[in-house]
């Protein structure tokens with residue numbers, strides 16, 4: 214099962230290595246990991262999608278909290294959330310197939326960003342499921358190349374600026390409940 | 395007033411109350427060594443940087459203070475790795491400061507440049523690469539805070555040569571750390587505490603699992619109150635020995651792979667296990683699927699990632715053990731579990747009869763005898779620092795530790811070569827303590843160069859080498875599980891008495907039980923460090939034993955019938 218973790222860290226050299234090293238060493242299986250700046254200059258934000266059972270995901274969160282550079286960790290499991298991935302897909306399509314592909318792209322509300330004689334490059338943003346569905350749909354035409362960013366995620370509704378949850382209570386309460394199985 | 399980065403390093407260490415450091419100089423750390431001469435610090439020159447970390451580790455384990463290590467870049471720094479891993483696995487606070495090549499040379503494979511922060515990332519709690527003099531004080535101050543807060547551990551601060559030489563204003567107040575406080579977890583909810591209390595009050599066959607966290611938390615009195623009021627026996631992990639007294643009426647002794655059979659049997663038949671600052675290491679659980687199947691489990695630990703790692707628990711109380719126990723103790727009712735304690739006791743007699751310690755003197759010298767006699771002769775009051783192997787287990791079985799911090803041993807890493815340097819560190823932390831090294835002939839040969847450090851520093855430790863001519867613990871596994879094919883386990887040793895002489899320390903050899911007492915007395919009386927080589931039975935094995943993959947109660951017992959079967963049990 215996949216679990217989505219949002220990790221706020223100091224924006225410092227080596228922090229990504231620390232997080233990646235932790236997952237590798239503990240054998241936590243990373244599905245995707247993205248990192249980028251936030252609204253605050255000194256804070257980075259990672260979205261880590263792990264493929265594991267609930268107890269291991271909880272332990273991954275607790276290990277992350279022990280890293281000095283980590284400000285806060287949220288496990289988005291229980292919250293309503295937006296998860297977005299961006300894919301660039303080069304699909305084989307000659308002149309006769311082109312319009313069919315274009316129609317499918319429209320259905321998925323994606324964009325064509327490059328057209329060559331025998332191929333198209335499609336840009337698709339969406340949930341992991343949507344991208345996988347588009348990929349399956351395009352596969353019969355022949356996928357020549359694909360690149361994906363990995364997921365970026367955010368809760369819906371609730372504001373989660375780390376400075377507002379510095380006591381880390383919302384997330385803690387949830388994890389200590391799940392602990393007393 | 396501006397100072398050099400090197401001076402700032404020492405200013406910080408003084409502020410942290412450091413008066414002793416363990417280290418070895420070299421090019422990249424030279425500015426710091428040069429500045430040291432202006433400060434009231436005792437520097438202990440080791441013979442190998444690995445030993446510097448073990449000394450700082452022993453210093454910390456003996457006193458609870460934070461040990462400090464200083465080393466140069468490149469090979470000096472990489473030599474620290476085993477020591478750091480040893481401290482990391484056993485949650486020992488220490489700070490290592492290494493020199494690094496100039497910041498302009500970083501990444502160029504400059505002379506003695508090694509990416510030590512990269513290398514030590516998984517064996518430290520945290521580490522720093524400092525490239526500017528003004529960043530030194532915040533890094534060192536935070537390093538101490540990180541090393542000692544929460545679950546303790548080692549921290550490394552790598553400081554480039556130009557940062558040591560550069561100038562900055564030493565601003566201690568501004569260097570106040572905060573990041574280690576980011577994740578102070580909330581105290582367990584009242585309902586969870588209540589659940590734990592109810593389980594304790596309802597239990598009929600409870601057992602406390604006493605771990606190293608009791609020592610780290612300073613919760614000895616509270617643990618004993620719990621045991622006494624609710625009449626709960628306690629089994630102790632290797633690293634918990636000494637944290638609670640072994641001769642206490644509720645003490646069962648060590649649990650696990652080489653724990654006594656009655657201890658493991660009690661755990662397996664318990665209806666409640668109360669794990670206090672212990673992490674269910676695979677050496678204490680045996681096969682997980684068969685572990686304490688009828689027991690509810692309460693786990694109190696400061697590290698939330700330990701919960702449900704190996705053993706699923708019913709209640710997990712995260713936090714400092716002392717605080718959590720203080721919160722639950724007022725609601726724990728006094729109780730008597732006499733039938734349960736009697737039942738455990740009935741298993742005890744059987745094991746004691748088989749005990750090698752009860753063998754009559756047949757002219758052979760057994761390591762168990764040496765440990766038993768050492769315990770009696772030192773009245774159980776020594777600080778014993780053990781190496782790794784069979785002697786380590788015999789010490790744990792036959793030297794009964796009552797005093798806090800009185801056993802120092804590498805449990806999680808099992809690092810051979812640990813004992814002598816750790817003992818030197820322990821003696822420096824506690825100069826009034828009687829410190830004994832118990833080491834095998836194999837492990838002693840890994841770090842015996844530190845004998846010279848003991849001499850140079852005028853430190854007295856007493857050393858018992860248990861010489862069985864083998865890498866005994868490995869030989870035992872070969873005997874039991876590899877049809878006695880002794881591949882690479884017979885090991886020759888130098889003449890240890892002559893070796894002692896060469897180092898200028900007192901040396902003796904003992905091969906009869908009758909001579910143990912006089913040799914121990916002579917070693918204790920010797921002015922400086924003293925060494926005794928005990929030539930013991932070569933192919934003796936540690937029993938009882940839980941084989942890899944076996945259930946905890948399924949132990950290989952001491953060979954039986956024992957020649958002693960009729961003489962009955964020696965109570966201690």
Ligand SMILES: Cc1cc2nc3c(=O)[nH]c(=O)nc-3n(C[C@H](O)[C@H](O)[C@H](O)COP(=O)(O)OP(=O)(O)OC[C@H]3O[C@@H](n4cnc5c(N)ncnc54)[C@H](O)[C@@H]3O)c2cc1C
Pocket residue numbers: 483484485544545546604605606607608610611630631632633634648649650651652653670671672673674675677678694695696697700713714715716782783786787804805806807808809867
């Ligand atoms: C040859 C050999 C044989 C061995 N055989 C055995 C054996 O038979 N039996 C045995 O027991 N061990 C044995 N060991 C040792 C074993 O490998 C482990 O090192 C040991 O069991 C760990 O004990 P522990 O869990 O108490 O301590 P640690 O591993 O130090 O764990 C301490 C726990 O306490 C927690 N803690 C720290 N501070 C606090 C605090 N303030 N409040 C609350 N919790 C805190 C930590 O988070 C951690 O979970 C052997 C080792 C060797 C080398």
Ligand SMILES: Cc1ncc(C[n+]2csc(CCOP(=O)(O)OP(=O)(O)O)c2C)c(N)n1
Pocket residue numbers: 781782783784785786807808809810811833834835836837838860862864865866867868
């Ligand atoms: C650095 C290191 N290398 C290898 C081992 C594996 N090992 C564990 S016990 C042991 C034998 C120890 O022999 P010795 O020091 O003579 O002690 P004995 O077991 O005979 O008491 C070995 C090789 C280890 N624990 N540490």
